[in-house]
Amino acid sequence: MRDLLNNKNFRWALAAVIVVVGIIVAVTDPVRFQILITSLSEGSFYALAALGIGLLFGVLRLVNFAYGDWVMLGGYALIVPSAAVTSTLLIGSFFPALVVICIVGFTIIIALLSEATVFRPLRNTTPPTMMIASFALGYVLQNLIIMIYGGRPKSAGIFPELLQSIDLAEGVSVPLLKIVTIGVTAILLILLTLFLHRTSVGVQMRAAAEDFRMARMLGVRANLVIAMAFVISGSLASFVSLLYVSQLGIMTFRMGTPIIVFAFIATVIGGMGSLVGSVVGGMVVGVSSVVLKNILPDSIRGFSDAFVFAIVIAILLARPQGLVPAKSASERV
Amino acid sequence: MTNASTEKASGATGGLTLEARQVSVRFEGLTAVDTVDETLHPGEILGLIGPNGAGKTTLVNAMTGFQMPADGQVLLGDKVASGLKPHWFRRHGVARTFQAGRLFRDMPVSENIEIAAVSMGLSRRKAHAHAMELLEWLGLADRAETPAGVLPYTDERRVGIARALAVRPDFVLLDEPAAGMSDLECDEMMRVVSEIPGKFGCGVLLIEHNMRVIMGVCERIHVLDSGRTISRGTPDEVQKDPAVIKAYLGHD
Numbered sequence: 131m132r133d134l135l136n137n138k139n140f141r142w143a144l145a146a147v148i149v150v151v152g153i154i155v156a157v158t159d160p161v162r163f164q165i166l167i168t169s170l171s172e173g174s175f176y177a178l179a180a181l182g183i184g185l186l187f188g189v190l191r192l193v194n195f196a197y198g199d200w201v202m203l204g205g206y207a208l209i210v211p212s213a214a215v216t217s218t219l220l221i222g223s224f225f226p227a228l229v230v231i232c233i234v235g236f237t238i239i240i241a242l243l244s245e246a247t248v249f250r251p252l253r254n255t256t257p258p259t260m261m262i263a264s265f266a267l268g269y270v271l272q273n274l275i276i277m278i279y280g281g282r283p284k285s286a287g288i289f290p291e292l293l294q295s296i297d298l299a300e301g302v303s304v305p306l307l308k309i310v311t312i313g314v315t316a317i318l319l320i321l322l323t324l325f326l327h328r329t330s331v332g333v334q335m336r337a338a339a340e341d342f343r344m345a346r347m348l349g350v351r352a353n354l355v356i357a358m359a360f361v362i363s364g365s366l367a368s369f370v371s372l373l374y375v376s377q378l379g380i381m382t383f384r385m386g387t388p389i390i391v392f393a394f395i396a397t398v399i400g401g402m403g404s405l406v407g408s409v410v411g412g413m414v415v416g417v418s419s420v421v422l423k424n425i426l427p428d429s430i431r432g433f434s435d436a437f438v439f440a441i442v443i444a445i446l447l448a449r450p451q452g453l454v455p456a457k458s459a460s461e462r463v
Numbered sequence: 464m465t466n467a468s469t470e471k472a473s474g475a476t477g478g479l480t481l482e483a484r485q486v487s488v489r490f491e492g493l494t495a496v497d498t499v500d501e502t503l504h505p506g507e508i509l510g511l512i513g514p515n516g517a518g519k520t521t522l523v524n525a526m527t528g529f530q531m532p533a534d535g536q537v538l539l540g541d542k543v544a545s546g547l548k549p550h551w552f553r554r555h556g557v558a559r560t561f562q563a564g565r566l567f568r569d570m571p572v573s574e575n576i577e578i579a580a581v582s583m584g585l586s587r588r589k590a591h592a593h594a595m596e597l598l599e600w601l602g603l604a605d606r607a608e609t610p611a612g613v614l615p616y617t618d619e620r621r622v623g624i625a626r627a628l629a630v631r632p633d634f635v636l637l638d639e640p641a642a643g644m645s646d647l648e649c650d651e652m653m654r655v656v657s658e659i660p661g662k663f664g665c666g667v668l669l670i671e672h673n674m675r676v677i678m679g680v681c682e683r684i685h686v687l688d689s690g691r692t693i694s695r696g697t698p699d700e701v702q703k704d705p706a707v708i709k710a711y712l713g714h715d
Contacts, residue, residue, distance in 0.1 A: 340570065
């Protein structure tokens with residue numbers, strides 16, 4: 131049995147069987163189908179967030195806890211900077227495509243500024259130093275928002291049409307946003323994969339993620355690759371931000387914290403430094419969170435996060451290296 | 464790319480040299496390389512031999528930016544290059560291989576070579592064609608899509624050579640490419656090394672313990688012992704040099 135579980139092909143086959151059985155079980159019943167869509171959407175959301183973290187870790191060995199605050203800044207950029215009780219949409223009032231472009235551009239600028247001011251000077255220090263610096267950067271960003279916008283929650287209703295429900299099948303009705311979340315994630319994953327495999331900078335980035343020093347020796351331009359990693363991580367943060375605000379319509383300066391906690395856990399159980407792992411980890415966290423919220427008895431439903439974390443601990447005990455570890459990370463010891 | 468092509472142009476004229484001038488490298492009191500002089504010319508194959516711990520790899524490290532010499536200078540053409548980083552050397556046409564292949568294990572063999580080519584400014588498509596040409600020449604074309612991590616040790620080193628030769632450097636420094644190879648594989652490695660100057664127009668510095676390989680492909684040989692030059696000359700001259708015989712027998 132152990133031999134079988136150690137076989138890579140067997141593990142993939144097992145995962146595929148579980149996914150297929152899960153889908154078949156789900157589509158035979160309207161309520162379960164609804165749970166499936168919701169959990170895939172939640173999983174996609176965390177997969178996106180986890181990718182933004184996993185990518186920077188892969189290239190720079192940077193655990194970027196300020197990522198959640200990039201997401202938060204992307205949200206606040208939608209409204210007029212003011213401490214007034216009622217918020218007014220600024221960028222958020224543009225037509226949808228322009229909203230997306232502006233917020234993506236804005237978070238990319240924030241990400242590049244973070245790189246230039248904080249992470250570049252610390253590039254030759256140790257990963258723990260960079261991680262602590264990212265915590266500090268996160269708090270600076272949060273307090274900047276408190277200074278400008280005040281500490282109260284801010285409302286920002288964007289893309290209201292996404293909250294309308296649509297009928298997928300007889301008795302299956304889900305908000306359009308769930309489908310959009312899954313679709314946006316799928317498209318971004320495909321674009322990222324194409325970028326990493328088909329473009330010159332993408333190949334250099336994968337090499338740098340595997341062995342940064344060797345890549346540099348071969349002539350890979352460190353500044354270009356790192357800047358590109360921040361650009362991609364920043365734009366992923368902006369999509370997380372837009373999806374989050376469309377869903378909840380409300381923002382606080384602390385909204386990044388739960389996102390980063392779940393996304394970071396997702397990258398760890400997926401396997402630090404592995405992009406496939408980040409996506410798988412995000413899916414596991416999102417799907418198990420939604421499924422547990424739906425199947426737990428009412429009396430303990432409020433504690434569903436505790437069960438999610440129990441699953442996380444169980445996974446880490448069984449596979450401390452993560453579900454889909456980066457080969458380079460395990461073999462370089 | 465502009466840098467690489469200007470160096471390329473000067474390399475083509477045959478004037479460019481890679482020179483170690485009175486180079487010394489010390490590690491906390493231990494002198495690993497002691498005032499060594501050597502000049503590598505385009506189109507030649509220079510052997511660098513010596514007993515274990517003679518300072519061969521350290522000298523190569525110094526000549527490729529991996530090690531800052533304590534004294535003396537490394538010159539590329541008439542530019543003083545000691546103190547500059549390894550990637551400066553690579554961008555200016557000085558490439559090397561490592562004893563341990565140091566490939567990107569998760570990436571396919573062809574991409575391992577393409578990395579070097581795209582980071583020197585080639586497009587993805589041209590880089591791929593270039594990598595395939597190199598693999599064809601090495602007889603590894605059928606392994607192009609294999610993940611580098613599963614290659615046998617000896618193939619790993621051949622891919623390392625292809626990666627070093629990407630975008631035609633002016634000089635390539637090979638660190639024990641034939642170590643651990645069978646006689647048959649050594650013959651193949653000798654063919655590969657001896658074809659490099661003609662095919663790529665570059666000067667080769669070869670560190671190797673296998674004397675059959677060294678004597679078979681090198682036009683001249685530099686012998687180090689305990690960091691010092693003890694002999695230099697043609698294979699015949701070096702083999703007959705009493706200092707060389709003493710160094711080898713004395714240490715073994």
